[in-house]
Amino acid sequence: MLQGQAVFTVLFAAVLLRERARRAQIVGMVIASMGIVLAGLGSTAGTVAGFLLVVGAAACWGLSNIAMRKAAPPDTFRFMVWVSVVPPIPLALLSVPFEGWDADLRALQHLNLGGVGAALYVAWGATLFGFAAWGYLLRTYDAPTVAPFSLLVPVFGLAAAWIFRGEGMTVLTFCAMVLVLVGIGVGMLRRTKRPAAPGVDRAAAVTAVAP
Template identity: 25%
Template sequence: MSCSRNRLVGIVFALAATVVWSGNFIVARGLVDSVPPVTLALLRWTTALVVLLPFGGMSFIRSLTAVRSHWRYLALTALLGVTIFNTLIYMAAHHTSALNLSLIATTSPMFILLFARIFLGEAVSPTRLGGVVVAVLGVIVLITRGQVHRLLTLELSVGDLGMLAAAMLFGAYSILVRRMPRDVPQGAFLTTTFGLGALMLVPWAAWEWSAGGVELHVTGQLVGAVLYIGAGASLFSFWCWNRAVEHIGPSMAGAVYYSLPLFSGIEAVVFLGEPVCWAHFLSGVLILGGIWLATRQGSRP
């Protein structure tokens, strides 16, 4: 596959993952008051594993020897990317505002860029760095609705710190994916990390139930939401993201990740009827322009 086509395929995979992840925020918003965070995370990854097993189970069995030899790497990847990362997001949503969460979430690509430079030795070209800066400006315009002075009124809380930790963990996960052993195929990798990640969530969820007296009311809306975040935001998106990192590396994939609040905003308008203002259009131009700068051929070091 040529370099240009390989880059295009990687960008498409990164965009696909980001689009579905953006819907995860819309769905999760409606579950905050009905499902506690760790339980929601366990339901999400258990669903993802069940859906994946018919496709990834055979790959896991065929690669069992390789999985055993790389169990430390797989366990660490599962702990960071599955057990803790998304659970922290769900927990943070209970303690901070949506504005704070949106702002802090955009630090993930910056952590990816930083970790890729430190651990993978990836150089950062001026064009890529400029693209990231433009995309960040677009995100800030979007989440502040053009009133940038609102950033001065933000106050950090426990939820803010939790979201910041989640952003760092996603950066670390993306670097680990780049180090994926060649003898562990995608199917086996996802099956193992989803299984280990869900297993490590069980005692955490059990503690949550014993401490909080959780009561779940199963409805069609809840089932549909769990299926979306399990099959879509977990299985499909993580598979696409891992493929994107394989094709274009974590730094360039991270630049595409800046489009997440743009897609979330579009979905909020379509599904939640939220109003549109000039800031949405300006931020869209800045985010897409920044992504173009950071991912075009000339941005490669």
Template identity: 35%
Template sequence: MPLTHLLLALSVVFVWGTNFVVIRWGLDGLPPFLFAALRFAFSALPWLLLVPRPTAPWRKIAAFGVLLGVGQFGLLFLAMRSSISPGLASLVVQLQVFFTIGLSLWLMGERVRGFQVVGLLLALAGLGVIATHLDATVTLLGMAMVLSAAFFWSLANLVVKSLGPVNMLHFMVWSSVFAVPPLLALSWLIEGPHAMASGLQNASGLVWASVLWQAVGNTLFGYGVWNWLLARHPAATVTPLALLIPVFGMGASALSLGESLPQWKLGAASLVLLGLAVIVCWPLWQSRRRQPMP
């Protein structure tokens, strides 16, 4: 991956990692499905009036919108309302990395190279350390919902991999339209019209800022750039970078929520970073070794 592409990927990972704290702020004022519906509504409008429809089949535009909007974020927001903490949610949802690579191997014939396996194992060890030490409140239902959200994220990644050359910003805008109706329907049926109206009437400025950040920063910028990278590089190269999300998530939680950073957390973060360094830097080192000496 070129350095410019790597820096873009890291900026997305930073936005996504710190976003779990922002999600917590939004859920303090809005029901989860309504929060998700507003997020994708603002991702579509007014931008839908300004950008042309992407050169992709309608079925893939719709499938991505539903998988990402309802499958990933509908379930993630529902779990984060009361069943799992932001830090642990940022960790568990990263299993999408392994779901994406596994599905790519099965469906698209991609192969994982030896150094990528080593890097993934190191990063997985770091995630395992975090999982065995986190003291956040979590329920079995919350874990199941976030794992399901991770699986739906991986399916959305595969839709992107099948697109070919597409303007990803346009794709994110148009696909967001298809997430809104099912999310509003779920909010009406599960949360109820009274909770929807109360949430809208009583939402604070911080809650609305959280919604707008979800739409512009997290969705349009984050997924637009991420999908652009997935369309140009193998899934096993791009998706492991998402393992940095819980590292940024823990840092944001420490700064904004006062969570401590004991030695075991720093050790786990070091394992994740080491695994990512192997995945990202090994091919660069090998290519330099092959270059002839001047």
């Protein structure tokens, strides 16, 4: 559901930036979103409050995409370094009332090499490099062109779980992944202009027939 940020990004881009999605992009996003919904049909976890929080998070992510496109930083990696300085402070403060100091201390005490590696990957790979590249794409291309590619996140997540952790891949999950890939492919289609007939100078032809 968090990848619904792609839809929010396109909506916010239309309202705030006047960037209209092409028909192929809209159709492709609908197809890919159907794949995301299909992938989540087998899940029974979660609550209504949790669902609403995730939808709200997706909307906030969509707004952050618009903010990054509007900011258009010349160096997106440096931009992400400075942006990443802010979140740890409110997250640490929120962790105390919701999880307690004991949970934080236990997490630090039981930190192993796998945990360190995961933290480094999330911090450097997914956050700094991943979002720096994402910011570069948002700076270079319009939001409706870039946003649908975030729908590939569940595809890579499910494929990685299947390959590296041996989690089962059902027919429903496979069909969902195919729908996402097809949807993104449809969104990339562009209408090609018909080339002029060889040997014909349109400007000259118009001049010749003009009264």
